[in-house]
Amino acid sequence: MELDDPEPGPGEVLVRVHAAAVNFPDVLLVADRYQVSVPLPFTPGSEFAGTVTALGPGVTGPRVGTPVAGAVMTGAFAEQVVVPVTGLRPVPEGLDMVHAAAFHxxxxxxxxxxxxxxxxxxxxxxxxxxxxxxxxxxxxxxxxxxxxxxxxxxxxxxxxxxxxxxxxxxxxxxxxxxxxxxxxxxxxxxxxxxxxxxxxxxxxxxxxxxxxxxxxxxxxxxxxxxxxxxxxxxxxxxxxxxxxxxxxxLRRYAPQAVAEGDRALARMVEDGMRPLVSRVHPLAEVAAALIDVVDRRTTGKVVVEMTGGA
CATH class of the missing domain: 3.40.50.720 (NAD(P)-binding Rossmann-like Domain)
Structure with a gap:
């Protein structure tokens, strides 16, 4: 079934997702075992990297075409995701999209x-x-x-x-x-x-x-x-x-500490730090990616890539 492209609302940005990482809370949300329940139906996925394709009303940046990474409660295991502009950050210099998705x-x-x-x-x-x-x-x-x-x-x-x-x-x-x-x-x-x-x-x-x-x-x-x-x-x-x-x-109650942490991590990336990614799946295999995490078959991070996998 073909769906219309999502449209960003006020304060939101539309991002074309290139890669999305699997985190253990994604598994818990699918199983309805997380601290917060999400009404059905929903698309899982909480951490992604991609490029900005449209800005909602009142949003002045980042510019269309800018590489970004971000986090949402759900929705990242998709080709496109709408996210509040406050949920985006620049991709640290030196990270490709797979590693940017797996990083933050x-x-x-x-x-x-x-x-x-x-x-x-x-x-x-x-x-x-x-x-x-x-x-x-x-x-x-x-x-x-x-x-x-x-x-x-x-x-x-x-x-x-x-x-x-x-x-x-x-x-x-x-x-x-x-x-x-x-x-x-x-x-x-x-x-x-x-x-x-x-x-x-x-x-x-x-x-x-x-x-x-x-x-x-x-x-x-x-x-x-x-x-x-x-x-x-x-x-x-x-x-x-x-x-x-x-x-x-922490993001809500200690934004200064979050900013300090982002700067410290960016310096570490400049010094060569890269997240450990042990497996990359295409979007069609997202269920297998979730099972990998549930069964602890992998080390580091598992990533879903929208254009294919290795």
Whole structure:
């Protein structure tokens, strides 16, 4: 069925999508397991890169033909998407469309979980759970570039090798090893200063137990599918700080921090940082792309390309 081209309204921009990344919340939205339900029918996809093709009333830029990247709640797995102009940003110099689509959500999440929320400092030990996934691999990459010492935690030796390639100093296979013990041993027995957890499930409590006194724990998401129930006495006994991070709320309540993070990430891209993209699907295979993420068959990011795939 052929549909008419969408038209941007006031404050909106029409973008021809070249590539869109698959993020775990996309899977949750399709399964109606996300924190917010979306009425049916809807087109999934939340992160994209493309070119501006039309401006809505009252919008003065970016100009038609400008390469942009952006984020929406839904709608990115399509040839065209209408998005508020405030949801767009320039494509960082040096990124092609596939890597631009895969960049901002995970790398902004990584930066702010480590810096804005986690207060990470160079020389500190940070545990990164799910270290070969989309958010995890970005967190390992950014932490290494900021001078933190990374202990990667992942579900296999092969996935730990991916994290080591991004700069992890040590690794724990939490399927075959005790996570708390492994994190403590990797840091010389003292434990980590900071833990970033996009996984949840049983691993969250183990990582919290591996914090040194006064450590910080940042919960980012629940790829495990289970929201952990943390005994509060652990927080008390460790004098620990537990904080949540959700990127949409940060954009709303801390725009200055978001701008600072964007500038820091742009500098890292200039220095050669690129998101790990392990698989690219054509638009016709979007269901397979979502299944790849659900089944954790890939590392880094999965991308849907509108003109074909590799």
């Amino acid at each position: 959500v995970t790398y902004a999440t990584a930066y702010h979980a480590l810096v804005t929320v986690g207060q990470g400092r160079a020389g500190e030990w940070v545990a990164v759970l799910g270290a070969a996934g989309g958010v995890g691999s970005a967190t390992v990459d950014v932490a290494n570039r900021l001078g933190l010492r990374v202990v990667a935690a992942a579900s296999s030796r092969e996935r730990l090798e991916v994290a080591r390639g991004l700069g992890a100093e040590a690794g724990v296979d939490y399927v075959h090893e005790d996570l708390k013990t492994g994190l403590r041993e990797a840091t010389g027995g003292d434990g980590v200063h900071l833990a970033v957890d996009p996984v949840g499930g049983d691993h969250a409590e183990a990582a919290l137990r591996a914090l040194r006194r006064g450590g910080r724990f940042v919960t980012v998401g629940y790829a495990d599918g289970r929201i952990p129930r943390i005994p509060l006495n652990l927080v008390l006994l460790k004098d620990a700080v537990v904080r949540g991070f959700e990127i949409r709320m």
